[in-house]
Amino acid sequence: MKKTKSATLERKKEIITALEDFGLNLYEQMEKGVFPSIKMPSRSIENIHYSSDLRQYVLGERAVRRSARNIRHIRPFTQLVWAAYFAHELAKHRKTSTLRDVYYSAQAYNMSFKDQPESNNIITDLETVSGFAREDFNVFPEERSAIFGDLTIEYTVPGYEGKQLNLTSHPDGVMIGPALTSAEFAKTGADKVIAIEKGGLFTRFVEEQVHKKFNALLVLTAGQAPRATRHFIHRLNKELNLPVSIFTDGDPWGMHIAMVIISGSANAAHLRGLATPDAKWSGVWASDIVEYKLPSDPLTDIDVKRLYELQKDPRYEGKLWQKEAKKFLKIRKKAEQEAFSRYGLTYIVDEYLPAKLEAFEKS
Amino acid sequence: MFKRFLGAHPENDKRKTKSNHSIYHVVSRGDGWAVVQSFEQISAADFFYRNRDLAGFTNPTRAIFSSLRELVENSLDAADQSGIPSDVYIRLSYDHERVVKEADEVKSKDENLFDNDVNSSEPKVYRLRVADNGSGVPARHIPSAFGQVLFGSKYKLKQARGTFGLGGTMALLYGQITTHKPAFVVSSTGGARIYMYKLVVDIQRNRPIIMDRKLLLNKEGWRGTIVEFSLEGDYAKAMSRILEYLKQTALVNPYANITFIDPKGRLYRFSRVTTKMPPPPKETKPHPYGIDVETIQRLIRITPCRNMIDFMRNHFHRVGEKTAHNFLESAGIGKTRTPKRLSQEGIVRLVKMMKRFRAFLPPDASCLSPIGEELLKAGILKELKPEFIAICQRQPSTYSGHPFIVEAAIAYGGEIQGKNDIVLYRFANRIPLLYDEASDVSWRIIKRINWRRYKVTTGMPIAILVHICSTKVPYKTVGKEFIADRPEVKREILNGIREAARQLQHFLTKREHVEKERRRLSTFSKYLPKIARFSTELAGKEKAPNIKKLLSSVRKYEEN
Ligand SMILES: Nc1ncnc2c1ncn2[C@@H]1O[C@H](COP(=O)(O)OP(=O)(O)OP(=O)(O)O)[C@@H](O)[C@H]1O
Numbered sequence: 072m073k074k075t076k077s078a079t080l081e082r083k084k085e086i087i088t089a090l091e092d093f094g095l096n097l098y099e100q101m102e103k104g105v106f107p108s109i110k111m112p113s114r115s116i117e118n119i120h121y122s123s124d125l126r127q128y129v130l131g132e133r134a135v136r137r138s139a140r141n142i143r144h145i146r147p148f149t150q151l152v153w154a155a156y157f158a159h160e161l162a163k164h165r166k167t168s169t170l171r172d173v174y175y176s177a178q179a180y181n182m183s184f185k186d187q188p189e190s191n192n193i194i195t196d197l198e199t200v201s202g203f204a205r206e207d208f209n210v211f212p213e214e215r216s217a218i219f220g221d222l223t224i225e226y227t228v229p230g231y232e233g234k235q236l237n238l239t240s241h242p243d244g245v246m247i248g249p250a251l252t253s254a255e256f257a258k259t260g261a262d263k264v265i266a267i268e269k270g271g272l273f274t275r276f277v278e279e280q281v282h283k284k285f286n287a288l289l290v291l292t293a294g295q296a297p298r299a300t301r302h303f304i305h306r307l308n309k310e311l312n313l314p315v316s317i318f319t320d321g322d323p324w325g326m327h328i329a330m331v332i333i334s335g336s337a338n339a340a341h342l343r344g345l346a347t348p349d350a351k352w353s354g355v356w357a358s359d360i361v362e363y364k365l366p367s368d369p370l371t372d373i374d375v376k377r378l379y380e381l382q383k384d385p386r387y388e389g390k391l392w393q394k395e396a397k398k399f400l401k402i403r404k405k406a407e408q409e410a411f412s413r414y415g416l417t418y419i420v421d422e423y424l425p426a427k428l429e430a431f432e433k434s
Numbered sequence: 435m436f437k438r439f440l441g442a443h444p445e446n447d448k449r450k451t452k453s454n455h456s457i458y459h460v461v462s463r464g465d466g467w468a469v470v471q472s473f474e475q476i477s478a479a480d481f482f483y484r485n486r487d488l489a490g491f492t493n494p495t496r497a498i499f500s501s502l503r504e505l506v507e508n509s510l511d512a513a514d515q516s517g518i519p520s521d522v523y524i525r526l527s528y529d530h531e532r533v534v535k536e537a538d539e540v541k542s543k544d545e546n547l548f549d550n551d552v553n554s555s556e557p558k559v560y561r562l563r564v565a566d567n568g569s570g571v572p573a574r575h576i577p578s579a580f581g582q583v584l585f586g587s588k589y590k591l592k593q594a595r596g597t598f599g600l601g602g603t604m605a606l607l608y609g610q611i612t613t614h615k616p617a618f619v620v621s622s623t624g625g626a627r628i629y630m631y632k633l634v635v636d637i638q639r640n641r642p643i644i645m646d647r648k649l650l651l652n653k654e655g656w657r658g659t660i661v662e663f664s665l666e667g668d669y670a671k672a673m674s675r676i677l678e679y680l681k682q683t684a685l686v687n688p689y690a691n692i693t694f695i696d697p698k699g700r701l702y703r704f705s706r707v708t709t710k711m712p713p714p715p716k717e718t719k720p721h722p723y724g725i726d727v728e729t730i731q732r733l734i735r736i737t738p739c740r741n742m743i744d745f746m747r748n749h750f751h752r753v754g755e756k757t758a759h760n761f762l763e764s765a766g767i768g769k770t771r772t773p774k775r776l777s778q779e780g781i782v783r784l785v786k787m788m789k790r791f792r793a794f795l796p797p798d799a800s801c802l803s804p805i806g807e808e809l810l811k812a813g814i815l816k817e818l819k820p821e822f823i824a825i826c827q828r829q830p831s832t833y834s835g836h837p838f839i840v841e842a843a844i845a846y847g848g849e850i851q852g853k854n855d856i857v858l859y860r861f862a863n864r865i866p867l868l869y870d871e872a873s874d875v876s877w878r879i880i881k882r883i884n885w886r887r888y889k890v891t892t893g894m895p896i897a898i899l900v901h902i903c904s905t906k907v908p909y910k911t912v913g914k915e916f917i918a919d920r921p922e923v924k925r926e927i928l929n930g931i932r933e934a935a936r937q938l939q940h941f942l943t944k945r946e947h948v949e950k951e952r953r954r955l956s957t958f959s960k961y962l963p964k965i966a967r968f969s970t971e972l973a974g975k976e977k978a979p980n981i982k983k984l985l986s987s988v989r990k991y992e993e994n
């Protein structure tokens with residue numbers, strides 16, 4: 072595991088260099104007496120394609136040019152340069168920030184953004200020109216999810232360098248925040264990862280010792296998984312070779328939470344390392360609702376509409392996805408993860424989970 | 435046919451039996467009795483006394499407004515006449531004498547009687563005094579000028595504010611019937627004497643009755659006229675109109691000093707900004723296109739000419755030797771015929787041919803006195819204080835043989851307030867027209883223009899001014915409040931406003947451009963230095979790149 076350690080530090084260095092090069096390029100253009108400009112891949116919808124090789128969305132060939140010569144570009148251009156400068160400061164001083172924080176920090180440089188979306192968009196521009204995710208620049212989202220299980224990590228954040236922590240040390244789980252995201256993996260006894268959509272079930276699993284019984288790391292996605300969490304799952308899968316299974320509510324929205332962890336989203340087509348193509352959606356499936364006779368609710372019109380959309384989505388080409396989408400539409404029912412409580416509090420852990428994990432191993 | 439006749443029958447039309455013109459009839463009643471209606475004739479003064487609405491004396495509010503404006507307009511005319519910039523002094527006060535008398539009668543102990551609040555609105559008795567530095571009235575004409583309606587010096591073919599020989603006398607007549615007091619007129623033409631008259635109008639006879647007459651020695655060589663009389667009115671209600679009237683009058687007469695002291699003793703002063711006056715109008719002869727049978731008959735009666743060529747040349751506007759020949763030839767009228775020998779049919783034919791003949795020259799504008807671009811600009815600047823003024827003076831034109839000139843202006847920005855509706859100022863022969871705006875031809879024209887074409891949007895601070903001057907302004911009433919829809923006049927007004935609107939559009943477009951360019955430059959000079967600064971920091975350089983050249987290149991690029 073020594074290898075990963077240097078990899079994290081290496082990456083930090085790469086990022087700093089990339090930002091400095093970006094600045095130098097602009098500097099030299101101005102020295103030559105020309106208006107600085109940059110070229111970057113276009114993020115317009117026409118330029119987002121699904122790559123079946125990479126099993127995620129990617130950006131196509133199209134590029135856009137931003138020039139300080141253009142009156143409509145100069146403001147976002149300046150904001151982008153500032154964002155690069157700000158990210159460089161964060162990296163240099165090993166500080167972290169959030170999107171909200173970036174929005175406010177700009178004001179200190181007399182660089183006010185009109186609103187949060189504008190500043191978020193500039194950060195995405197920075198991701199696109201540099202090819203690094205904002206988490207790499209130490210800019211983290213507000214929402215936070217958690218992890219629990221037998222994994223020992225080693226911090227790299229200032230003041231904690233070299234300190235280790237076992238992620239079973241707190242029963243609520245450990246928050247997947249900046250410190251954990253940048254930590255290195257020291258050792259683990261787990262042989263799988265179970266991602267869970269809802270906090271209630273996550274707590275139940277901890278109480279029921281699922282991590283021990285199934286030798287698993289439990290990750291709470293808390294609804295749609297934040298990018299830091301998706302990146303973290305990606306690392307668990309890639310760096311530790313752990314298979315990942317995902318449990319969500321049995322409805323189109325739960326389905327899609329699993330899908331974004333697996334194949335990523337179109338919004339992040341310019342980035343790599345957020346998707347985990349080998350992860351599996353393990354339930355709750357439409358067929359589970361029938362098989363386990365789960366208490367259910369009828370699908371709403373919006374649910375149905377969403378299902379039709381998903382059926383056409385290139386990420387949903389796989390057999391399982393098509394089958395389950397069809398099944399939802401057939402039975403016109405949906406069920407939450409908590410529906411298993413009908414058979415007693417431990418049923419989901421004693422009966423359902425083993426069956427599902429067994430099926431997963433076989434697949 | 436018979437039915438229609440019945441329709442016009444006085445018995446079937448109550449309005450007609452009421453009016454005292456000469457409707458008379460013997461009515462047969464079912465029982466065989468016949469009633470003979472009485473006939474009478476009334477004087478012009480009596481007619482206007484009965485129909486004072488026609489002249490703008492509808493109610494106490496309107497009456498006080500109309501009295502003031504009629505006298506002010508006479509004063510302005512008199513000054514124009516003498517070619518000296520006007521000084522008009524107007525004082526409106528409570529008629530104390532009257533109040534005291536009434537107070538005695540009711541033995542009121544109210545101490546605050548004189549502290550009448552002008553804001554409490556009810557008709558009161560006022561004393562109006564208007565003094566000017568105009569031409570003065572020749573002594574022998576003073577009584578008739580002010581004590582007889584349809585008597586005046588402005589029936590000539592030459593532009594003036596007054597036209598009907600009615601306004602001033604109507605004001606005095608109104609004062610007389612509401613207060614039963616005589617009026618005072620003091621005037622001098624600058625000679626050795628000043629004449630002072632105390633008079634009332636004999637309404638039934640339309641004649642002045644002189645109650646007193648004094649002669650004063652004019653040691654200082656004063657010239658001008660002072661009129662003072664009492665009248666009932668409602669100043670509280672009329673105040674805003676009166677002030678608006680004076681302001682607009684000052685606007686189109688920027689060479690006039692107008693002073694107004696209102697009943698509360700408040701002083702309003704509209705000072706001249708120039709002593710330059712529009713060139714005075716010259717009196718003209720009638721134009722052949724505007725002629726009628728009656729006019730020809732009068733001309734024939736007085737003409738010394740012995741043949742038709744001379745007759746045409748001497749009595750008509752812009753008819754020379756050649757035109758006279760051509761006309762008479764094409765009309766088939768003998769050139770050597772003696773005018774006085776023309777038969778009635780011959781006169782009717784002459785008028786008909788005159789209207790039909792295409793080659794008469796259009797009337798020239800020497801009888802008109804438009805304000806002119808320079809003075810109009812000065813007036814607008816002084817009273818409206820806008821940021822921008824567009825003015826269009828149209829070429830002289832004619833309707834039914836009457837020459838007229840339209841001047842249109844648009845003022846924008848500055849102290850002009852943005853309103854939801856367009857603000858229109860209407861003027862005719864340098865008189866502001868305040869009432870019945872919606873009936874005016876200009877108003878309708880403005881409503882029909884697509885203002886967005888000229889970049890004008892609702893709420894924009896703009897005011898539109900339309901001035902028409904003519905020997906015969908096509909007023910719809912003797913109250914001089916609004917202009918009738920004559921197609922020729924309409925076209926000129928429309929074109930005038932359009933031209934001014936185009937100028938405004940240019941101005942707005944140019945300003946938009948300048949504003950856009952200013953914003954553009956400020957955007958560059960705001961952001962480029964920042965790009966330089968952050969790039970320098972990122973690159974780890976000591977010195978920022980020189981961006982001065984880049985900044986100046988943006989500017990240069992836009993200038994050409
Ligand atoms: N202030 C004055 N100075 C000199 N002449 C005056 C003055 N006021 C009135 N007059 C003379 O008295 C005449 C009658 O005035 P009046 O106002 O009744 O009629 P008008 O001005 O001719 O026409 P209108 O009815 O249109 O006002 C005028 O034509 C003018 O000759």
Ligand SMILES: [Mg+2]
Pocket residue numbers: 504507508595596597600601602
């Ligand atoms: Mg008059």
